[in-house]
Amino acid sequence: DRNRPLHLYGTNKYFVDTRANVGELRIAMAEFLKDDDTYICRAVVTSDVIREITADMYTEAEIDVVVHLIPQFRNYQAMMNREVRLGDTVELVCEVYATSPLDLQFQKYGTYAPYSGPVDGRVHRLHLEIKRTVYLDSWNYTCMAVNPAWNSTLNGTVMVLMQPNLTSNNVSMMYGWLRNVTNITCISYGLPHPQWRWYRQFAEIPPYTDNGTYRIFTWDYEIYSQSWLQQPHRERQARNDVLQGLGARPAPVTVVSTTASSVQLDVQPPAEDGGMHLWYYELTYSALSGQLTWYGPVQFALNSDITIHGLMPSTDYSIRVRARNAVGVTADNMQLPLQIRTKDRGSPDPVIFLSSNRSTYPYSQTLRWKVPVNGGDPLVGYEIRVRPVFYDPARRAITGYKGGWILYRPPFYNPYLSEYRVTDLEASTWYEAEIKALSRVGESQTQRTVFLTAAPDALGRPDRVLSRAPPALAPSWRGALLTAALLAARLPLTGGFL
DSSP: OSSSGGOOOOOTTEEEEEESSSSSSEETOTTTTTEEEEEEEEEEOOOTTTOSSOOEEEEEEEEEOOOOOOOOOOSSSHHEEEEETTOOOEEEEEEEESSSEEEEEEETTTTTTTEEEEEEEETEEEEEEEEEEOOOGGGGEEEEEETTTEEEEEEEEEEEEEBOOOOOOGGGOOOOOOOSSSEEEEEEEOOOOOOOOOTTOOOOOOOOOOTOOOOOEEESSSSSSEEEEOOOOOOOOOOHHHHTTTTOOOOOOOEEOOOOEEEEEEEOSSSOOOOOOOOEEEEEESSSSSOOEEEEEEOOOSSSOOOOOSSSTOOOEEEEEEEESSBBBBGGGGEEEEEEEEEOOOOOOOEOOSSSSOOOSSEEEEEEEEEEOOOTTTEEEEEEEEEEEEETTTTEEEEESSSEEEEEEOOOTTTOOOOOEEEEEEETEEEEEEEEEEESSOOOOOOOEEEEEEOGGGGHHHHHHHHTTTTTHHHOOOOOOOOHHHHHHSOOOOBOOO
């Protein structure tokens, strides 16, 4: 309707600001297709302002608004993480729910050349086919869906497997001599590096035994792996001889903190490193309920904090941290796994504000925060409240309140949401902001901060200038001011509506 202002349709949907010489319209919670339209901005100078003109003067501009949806990928992880034998063909598939027109392409990690192909525009499905694979095709691949609203990505990995190549030419055997060490060496070409297993009389030889009967060493080189089996001299065994050249001793591990979904560990260097410099720690863990499956190993630097996220609440876990050096890794039978139990399901942790207390814009502020620990249950959203206050920066205290709370509930499509822009604020005003995280179990403790909106520009404060004129002179002075501005800029002035 060209003759009815938008703000009359609903105060919760359209927000109009004409305090400056720029008309501004904000549409809250824009909807896909429903809010796609042509909007008219009209500026009017009425006849009682310029007395020589009998009719209203106005001009208008048409602005096309298109609402886009954020591209959302379907659950095609099984088609994005593939293993293929060397020389075979592998196909990656990613699919996006149909939205506004977008650009869909594949990219290989570390390169800028996109792997693009034919795209089905109806369902937005993209296929990437790699024929006659080579080992260099083992890499991370990213499917990118780009439209004017967002840039969504879906990551996948291709692992090209090469069969271990063992021949009699690269197997070295030696006769065993009394009172001497016997070594048997095998070399395998192919990537990824294999896991070595040794057998004697159809029985597997463990990597390490308490009596030191056998010792297995494995070295991984660039394109091949080497393993050898050593039988030490039995008549001259000692504890130090057994440890010489083996993987490091166990690293002391203590639990720093436990939540419903995470565990933080403190790892100290082992007392003995096996005579070789330590590389890193390897962590594996398993839930003691259900099927016993060990997850990992995950590598951690020697000086890093080890934290496991994504655990289930009220669950017993077994955690094993082992040290790795050039020879090997700490043997499993040299240490007992650490037993811990996560806390019960609870409310999310408090939200920590990260945003500045000085706004860049006069009528809005972007609030930023650190994503809290969810307390064992996924977050379902945030609740933000803002109100104008009287604030004393010297005492860092709120001395009074100018108005009531304004409630915001940001759209929650991303569990890593960490910022939201609050609008329709007053310029040069202190505001108090509160935020709390919500889950199905409960809500976090409320955290507060204050911020100051920026000052508007000189054209944004005409009412403060007009209030200084005497009442009798105010109308004629206002008309002279508008007439002078119209003649100088040859543009209609503010006073209309959107």
